[in-house]
Amino acid sequence: MMKKEYPLLDSIRCLEDYKRIPEDRLGQLADELRAKMIETVAENGGHLASSLGAVEIVMALHRVFNSPEDRLVFDVGHQAYAHKLLTGRGAEFSTLRKKDGIAGFPRRGESVHDAFDVGHASTSISAALGYARAKHIAGEKGTAVAVIGDGALTGGLALEAMNDAGQAKVPLIVVLNDNDMSIAPNVGAMRKQLTDMRTSSSYVHFKRAVARALDTGSFGRWLTRHMEGVKVRIKNFLLPNLLFEQLGFTYIGPVDGHDRAELERVLRRARDLNGAVLIHVITKKGKGYRFAEENPEKFHGVSPFIEESGKLKSKGGPSDSGVFGETLCALAESDPKVVAVTAAMPSGTGLRNFQKCYPERCFDVGIAEEHALTMAAGMAAGGLKPVVALYSSFLQRGFDELYHDICLQDLPVVIGVDRAGLVGNDGTTHQGILDVAMLLMMPNILLFSPATVCELREMLKLALSCGHPVAVRYPRGCLPDRKSSVPVTLGKWEVLKPIAKVTVLATGSMVEVAEKALEGPEFENTGLVNARFIRPYDTEMLKELSHTATSVITVEDGVCAFGDLVAGRLDGVHVVRLAVPSDRAIAHATVREQRVECGLSEEDIRRAVREAQ
Numbered sequence: 001m002m003k004k005e006y007p008l009l010d011s012i013r014c015l016e017d018y019k020r021i022p023e024d025r026l027g028q029l030a031d032e033l034r035a036k037m038i039e040t041v042a043e044n045g046g047h048l049a050s051s052l053g054a055v056e057i058v059m060a061l062h063r064v065f066n067s068p069e070d071r072l073v074f075d076v077g078h079q080a081y082a083h084k085l086l087t088g089r090g091a092e093f094s095t096l097r098k099k100d101g102i103a104g105f106p107r108r109g110e111s112v113h114d115a116f117d118v119g120h121a122s123t124s125i126s127a128a129l130g131y132a133r134a135k136h137i138a139g140e141k142g143t144a145v146a147v148i149g150d151g152a153l154t155g156g157l158a159l160e161a162m163n164d165a166g167q168a169k170v171p172l173i174v175v176l177n178d179n180d181m182s183i184a185p186n187v188g189a190m191r192k193q194l195t196d197m198r199t200s201s202s203y204v205h206f207k208r209a210v211a212r213a214l215d216t217g218s219f220g221r222w223l224t225r226h227m228e229g230v231k232v233r234i235k236n237f238l239l240p241n242l243l244f245e246q247l248g249f250t251y252i253g254p255v256d257g258h259d260r261a262e263l264e265r266v267l268r269r270a271r272d273l274n275g276a277v278l279i280h281v282i283t284k285k286g287k288g289y290r291f292a293e294e295n296p297e298k299f300h301g302v303s304p305f306i307e308e309s310g311k312l313k314s315k316g317g318p319s320d321s322g323v324f325g326e327t328l329c330a331l332a333e334s335d336p337k338v339v340a341v342t343a344a345m346p347s348g349t350g351l352r353n354f355q356k357c358y359p360e361r362c363f364d365v366g367i368a369e370e371h372a373l374t375m376a377a378g379m380a381a382g383g384l385k386p387v388v389a390l391y392s393s394f395l396q397r398g399f400d401e402l403y404h405d406i407c408l409q410d411l412p413v414v415i416g417v418d419r420a421g422l423v424g425n426d427g428t429t430h431q432g433i434l435d436v437a438m439l440l441m442m443p444n445i446l447l448f449s450p451a452t453v454c455e456l457r458e459m460l461k462l463a464l465s466c467g468h469p470v471a472v473r474y475p476r477g478c479l480p481d482r483k484s485s486v487p488v489t490l491g492k493w494e495v496l497k498p499i500a501k502v503t504v505l506a507t508g509s510m511v512e513v514a515e516k517a518l519e520g521p522e523f524e525n526t527g528l529v530n531a532r533f534i535r536p537y538d539t540e541m542l543k544e545l546s547h548t549a550t551s552v553i554t555v556e557d558g559v560c561a562f563g564d565l566v567a568g569r570l571d572g573v574h575v576v577r578l579a580v581p582s583d584r585a586i587a588h589a590t591v592r593e594q595r596v597e598c599g600l601s602e603e604d605i606r607r608a609v610r611e612a613q
Helices: 015-019 023-044 049-053 055-064 081-089 124-138 156-165 189-198 201-214 217-225 228-238 260-273 290-294 320-334 352-357 369-381 392-407 435-439 453-463 510-517 539-548 562-567 591-598 602-612
Strands: 071-074 144-149 172-178 250-256 276-282 338-342 362-364 385-391 414-418 446-448 470-473 494-497 502-506 527-530 533-535 551-559 574-580
Touching: 015 055, 015 081, 023 049, 023 055, 023 081, 049 055, 055 081, 055 144, 055 172, 055 260, 071 124, 124 144, 124 156, 124 172, 156 172, 172 260, 250 260, 260 276, 320 338, 320 352, 320 385, 320 414, 320 453, 338 369, 352 362, 369 385, 369 392, 385 392, 392 414, 392 435, 414 453, 435 470, 435 551, 446 453, 453 470, 502 510, 502 602, 510 527, 510 551, 510 602, 551 562, 551 602, 562 574, 574 602
Parallel strands: 071 144, 144 172, 172 276, 250 276, 338 362, 338 385, 385 414, 414 470, 446 470, 502 527, 502 551, 551 574
Antiparallel strands: 446 533, 494 527
């Protein structure tokens, strides 16, 4: 295949280079930006569809505003690849999401033009408002701009920020990138609000016609100035969904998000208003790449693929998310009380098929993890058996709801903790390394940690029968598909190698790593236990360890929590705790590379065993 050329893009070494490109060549640059993204993500994986849809938005923002004096805050950051390329990172873009390369999300440490570290949804308006207030207090010039998707706008944090920003009296522009998608198609009342606004061209045409008719002669101009009350009533009649203006924002739109010149004109107008402005921009997710346009959900976050066909380079086996969803479907077939809850991620959490089979029992609440958990608590109190599927890193957002609404009441809510442990290329904001430590702080909740696909299936069945809150945690990708030697019984661990003076206790995805580490004659007399239940733990096996072992090595794929639990119950036994460091963030890399960085590789386990012997 011929090497692609990017003459305009390659000429951009800094933001000023971009601003010097002639107007009549910006269409070519937009094409080059999209081609570069597609080529790179096909090789590295990444978040493609969102960034393809936001190219003209980013181009217009950087033509109108002067970063870093003006602060551009992206929500989540899925749409920020063009921003990285236009701010001088084109030469490094091939390292996207690779170890020591540029991150898949904006990072303040990477560029002065990255205003805020992001990765989770609905944060941009709050952060941008903070910047605006900081500038106001310091007496500095500049505008704060938040770029947020319609999916992220369903998050409570975004609505809280808008409620505050509307009365803040500081210059803040919110660019609402509306493509009717977050990761999955959007749901809820906010979606209807935005749909109604998209179809409100009648109001726009009517307003322009009235303005033209009145703008003749002194009387007409006087009437225009004094008819604001009439204008508001007309607007309320023709455009009934005025949430944004009722919150204190000047609403502009809808605007074609792929018409860069029009975007620039509207952005300048918004900047000159010097207050809280929301620009409603309509875009097509995946624009410029047919396969992403046709299947934006698949290309939201995608593994490496063949650019010419859009097919993934490696399909692999069934994912843990898929196994979870498939098992839940089977359980729901025999129990009508089983319901599923997801926060805008039916595909990512494996619930898409459940949604198709049981549409009346599957609830996608949008990007609203807190609401998902408390609603599930209400369902459980009402006699249902709710199963909430969330990524580990997103479960953090519902800490209080989990503690206050579920655990204190001992309500039987099952939580599928997806993407538990190290997650690889998504990096710092998506590492699922806090869930065990977080959950062990809470009363009543049980914590299951399967090491195989078989255990995952059995534990989900068990969780629905416990009558207590239960979290079942499983990693990104696919656990080994092997039969367990010991039936899955609540609170009982599995001995993989007989308990010895030096014994390794591993949990979850680290069991497979420990098994490989302890192969060979050197480790023939080293014990290995699959600690499949973290709460309740196996009290009988801990007693046996306290009598037999002189050293125990715990291995977990999160910050130290399981290891501390074991150490607190083994008096007189030396406990070595291998865990993810809690004093630093773990950057993007492959999971294997992250394990090496965290001291959780096979060689690290072998080293710990040798030192303990």
